[in-house]
Amino acid sequence: MLKIFYTPGTAAFASHIALEEAGADYEAVLVDFKTAEQTKPEYLKINPKGRVPALVTDKGILTETPAILFYIAQMYPEKNLAPLDDPYALAQIQSFNAYICATLHVAHAHKQRGSRWANEESSFADMRSKVTETVSASFRLIENELFKGPWVGGENYSIADPYLFTVSRWMEGDDIDPADFPKIHDHRNRMQDRPAVARVLPLHAR
Amino acid sequence: MLKIFYTPGTAAFASHIALEEAGADYEAVLVDFKTAEQTKPEYLKINPKGRVPALVTDKGILTETPAILFYIAQMYPEKNLAPLDDPYALAQIQSFNAYICATLHVAHAHKQRGSRWANEESSFADMRSKVTETVSASFRLIENELFKGPWVGGENYSIADPYLFTVSRWMEGDDIDPADFPKIHDHRNRMQDRPAVARVLPLHAR
Structure with missing residues (x-):
């Protein structure tokens, strides 16, 4: 199952929407910026950049919104989330x-x-x-x-x-x-x- | 034929190398930053962002290095410039x-x-x-x-x-x-x- 790390008000919203549009089986995990959770060792193990979003896949962890969005489009081609053949x-x-x-x-x-x-x-x-x-x-x-x-x-x-x-x-x-x-x-x-x-x-x- | 607009010292070098690695048929056109050519109306017609690189294709003009690089990888799949099937x-x-x-x-x-x-x-x-x-x-x-x-x-x-x-x-x-x-x-x-x-x-x- 995919896991998306997100924080309200950040770019992570875009990847979260794309997962939902794709009908993906995923879990959304809040990273609390108010307690600077993104800078703690536990989160830095997930994303050493200390940012959101991060997408945990069965192959590894992806970061950077354009890459995550494109990965989702590729994994659910039947949802036509990108013109993959053009x-x-x-x-x-x-x-x-x-x-x-x-x-x-x-x-x-x-x-x-x-x-x-x-x-x-x-x-x-x-x-x-x-x-x-x-x-x-x-x-x-x-x-x-x-x-x-x-x-x-x-x-x-x-x-x-x-x-x-x-x-x-x-x-x-x-x-x-x-x-x-x-x-x-x-x-x-x-x-x-x-x-x-x-x-x-x-x-x-x- | 493809046409790449470039300026020495800029990110355009990456796309220029990729065209060369792909064996593409292309022309390289210098945009002179010293005379602020990138801000002139003639160049802004090519790239309204006033930046380089810009890649002219037979379908239209592409900007942003990650997109140009990926386009080149897709257009010359036999050159294996990206893991297109993974x-x-x-x-x-x-x-x-x-x-x-x-x-x-x-x-x-x-x-x-x-x-x-x-x-x-x-x-x-x-x-x-x-x-x-x-x-x-x-x-x-x-x-x-x-x-x-x-x-x-x-x-x-x-x-x-x-x-x-x-x-x-x-x-x-x-x-x-x-x-x-x-x-x-x-x-x-x-x-x-x-x-x-x-x-x-x-x-x-x-």
């Missing part, structure tokens, strides 16, 4: 997910995780002051260039959709008005209505 | 590449690209002062946990290898001594000896 379309999905993890999520992380990249309180304040601008720029690129509609990759729902949904829920916290991004806003509303999302949403409320 | 092994390669793009490369970027995430010169100086520590931490995780040897994914060379090689060449510039990371250092030396790498290396000298 290299270009699949690469576009991977490109979208890489952009979220390396650009949008990183921009967002400068709000509360500035100590990853600097030491001074003045730098953290400076970083925080720019988050609305940088995260908005990422959503603007998605809204105007990357999002095909009605789903991220076009006609078919894919592993890019729970990832966009996960980060689009951070908008208000980053002082971004979802109404400024109508396609993403509409996508977020439609995602909330999916049964698989509704089932796991309560676990990810902060 | 979902877990493939996810591990994707996980490695996601870690490079979202953590190691991001840490490195705080040296010269602090203006992406802050506004004040004092913040940039603070960020620069932490780069050796943060990039070293990423290489330490790779050295101790992720690298299987003799190649990143184990016995078989894959699309994770040119990516590690590309970023490991940034060590000295980030005041990191390669000798502190013997597996990565040895990997770098062996990569340089590969004919495909030697053919494109001169184009990526800064």
Whole structure:
């Protein structure tokens, strides 16, 4: 059985949704950031990066959201969670997910995780002051260039959709008005209505 | 014919090596960062992110290194650049590449690209002062946990290898001594000896 380690409010939500969409047999295990459980030796044995998500499989442990999402899509091909037989379309999905993890999520992380990249309180304040601008720029690129509609990759729902949904829920916290991004806003509303999302949403409320 | 847009000293080197390893029919086009060519309207039509690499295919344009690398592996399956028939092994390669793009490369970027995430010169100086520590931490995780040897994914060379090689060449510039990371250092030396790498290396000298 698969086991997903997650924390509310994190990117782990995307992988959790994908497991649910896949109809996977899995267990969800809470990692409590409030007690810094992710930094304790017990969790570092699971994920030495001290982050979530981590997916325990019968072959070993996987980390990094784009990789976990793609693994789920591959393991449940009948669920059509990625265009597995179309290299270009699949690469576009991977490109979208890489952009979220390396650009949008990183921009967002400068709000509360500035100590990853600097030491001074003045730098953290400076970083925080720019988050609305940088995260908005990422959503603007998605809204105007990357999002095909009605789903991220076009006609078919894919592993890019729970990832966009996960980060689009951070908008208000980053002082971004979802109404400024109508396609993403509409996508977020439609995602909330999916049964698989509704089932796991309560676990990810902060 | 494929076309790769690249700039010396950037992550584009990884995709360029992969094209060469694949024996692809492609053209390499220099994007001159010294004249900020990546910010000009002509290039933004190719990649609205204003970054390299960008891979022009007959179906459209791909960006983000992990996605381009995976596309090349899929298009030339006979070259065995990724374990395409083993979902877990493939996810591990994707996980490695996601870690490079979202953590190691991001840490490195705080040296010269602090203006992406802050506004004040004092913040940039603070960020620069932490780069050796943060990039070293990423290489330490790779050295101790992720690298299987003799190649990143184990016995078989894959699309994770040119990516590690590309970023490991940034060590000295980030005041990191390669000798502190013997597996990565040895990997770098062996990569340089590969004919495909030697053919494109001169184009990526800064």
